Amino acid sequence: MDLTYPPEAEEFRAELRAWLAASVPAAWTAPGFWGSLDEDAAFDLRRDWERGKALAGFGGIDWPVEYGGRGGTPAMAAIADEELVRARAPRSVNTLGLTFLAPTVMAVGTSAQKTEIIGPMLRNEVIWCQGFSEPDAGSDLAALRTHGERDGDVFVVNGQKVWTTFAGRGDRIFTLVRTEPGSSRHRGLSLLLVDMRAPGVEVRPIRQLSGVSEFGEVFFTDVRVPASACVGGLGNGWATAMLLLSFERGGSALGQYTAFRRAYDQIVDVARALGRDGDPVLRDRLAARLVELECLRYHALHVLTEVERGGDLGAASSVTKLQWSQAYQGLFETFDEVLGADVALTRPLADLDLTDLRRESFWTRSVTIWGGSSQVQRSIVAERVLGLPRGS
Numbered sequence: 001m002d003l004t005y006p007p008e009a010e011e012f013r014a015e016l017r018a019w020l021a022a023s024v025p026a027a028w029t030a031p032g033f034w035g036s037l038d039e040d041a042a043f044d045l046r047r048d049w050e051r052g053k054a055l056a057g058f059g060g061i062d063w064p065v066e067y068g069g070r071g072g073t074p075a076m077a078a079i080a081d082e083e084l085v086r087a088r089a090p091r092s093v094n095t096l097g098l099t100f101l102a103p104t105v106m107a108v109g110t111s112a113q114k115t116e117i118i119g120p121m122l123r124n125e126v127i128w129c130q131g132f133s134e135p136d137a138g139s140d141l142a143a144l145r146t147h148g149e150r151d152g153d154v155f156v157v158n159g160q161k162v163w164t165t166f167a168g169r170g171d172r173i174f175t176l177v178r179t180e181p182g183s184s185r186h187r188g189l190s191l192l193l194v195d196m197r198a199p200g201v202e203v204r205p206i207r208q209l210s211g212v213s214e215f216g217e218v219f220f221t222d223v224r225v226p227a228s229a230c231v232g233g234l235g236n237g238w239a240t241a242m243l244l245l246s247f248e249r250g251g252s253a254l255g256q257y258t259a260f261r262r263a264y265d266q267i268v269d270v271a272r273a274l275g276r277d278g279d280p281v282l283r284d285r286l287a288a289r290l291v292e293l294e295c296l297r298y299h300a301l302h303v304l305t306e307v308e309r310g311g312d313l314g315a316a317s318s319v320t321k322l323q324w325s326q327a328y329q330g331l332f333e334t335f336d337e338v339l340g341a342d343v344a345l346t347r348p349l350a351d352l353d354l355t356d357l358r359r360e361s362f363w364t365r366s367v368t369i370w371g372g373s374s375q376v377q378r379s380i381v382a383e384r385v386l387g388l389p390r391g392s
Helices: 007-023 039-055 074-086 095-108 111-122 237-246 250-273 280-308 314-344 355-364 374-385
Strands: 128-131 147-151 154-161 172-178 189-195 201-206 215-226
Touching: 007 039, 007 074, 074 250, 074 280, 095 111, 095 128, 095 172, 095 237, 147 172, 154 172, 154 189, 172 215, 172 237, 189 215, 189 237, 250 280, 250 314, 250 355, 280 314, 314 355, 314 374
Parallel strands: 128 172
Antiparallel strands: 147 154, 154 215, 172 189, 201 215
């Protein structure tokens, strides 16, 4: 494991820090700022800022230059993740497209798809959402029922997706559809790109426990999708989806560690303000959470080292998803313990504004479900990493 960054990566860090210091207004970093804005206003502000970041040369850090990226290394991309969190920069509004779809299109897309998709996505001219989960096909993605029937040069798509992030704000959606009649499970699927404003597409927002509506249901009723809007080949959707999901992990956990560690420090401050820092049980749990976070950091550095050496993580990337999601959820379970019975209150507590921490606590309940539930990830690790018999 390499615990250091090469000189050119540190030079990039200094350049990015200087740009962030000049580009992130102090008011944006104040606690509660983003929660005080209307959802639409907050989204538009984040979208515009992220576009400016890309135009300034700080988007697509490790993307090839020909696709509008910087042509940097995985280490530089990991540094960018860290520094964006440290600067309290606005969260991306196009994460699903930038993290998943763009590298997939670079790998298996057609020349036309690369030209049409990658640049506009990087500049936030087109916001992408992902249509995988269905009411009867969540973690069991291969059980999906949304289907597309061939009609000349188009597929006529019918079905429903659920838990679609930014469904109400997405311009386009990349979605798995069963395009071969009579097929089942992993066979006969295709990854199609659908215009969210096409006739027959309906979005119904889902309000979350935190009060926001980032998720939505998407209904397709006789939606006509060009057959050319298929990434990775017709009937090859499962392999394309697995390639796409493999881009979720890698060195990105360093940015997550940075965010989680900041939240940890805030939770410790809350414990002190409430006089809970002397509770031996709570102190023990806070110490355990800190150990988990530091283990996450070293695991992320190990993964980054492997990626920098050209290694293919494959199924081992499930370890990363398991580790960061469990650590993150556990951290906020301890936050709930700090508050005790007051966790159910929404008003300020002891002159503390806990709005942001409470919202984050609600959010963490979902992280062991989306992106592949913890149960599914453990099965992958058991069978494909440890070589245990199926069903063990």
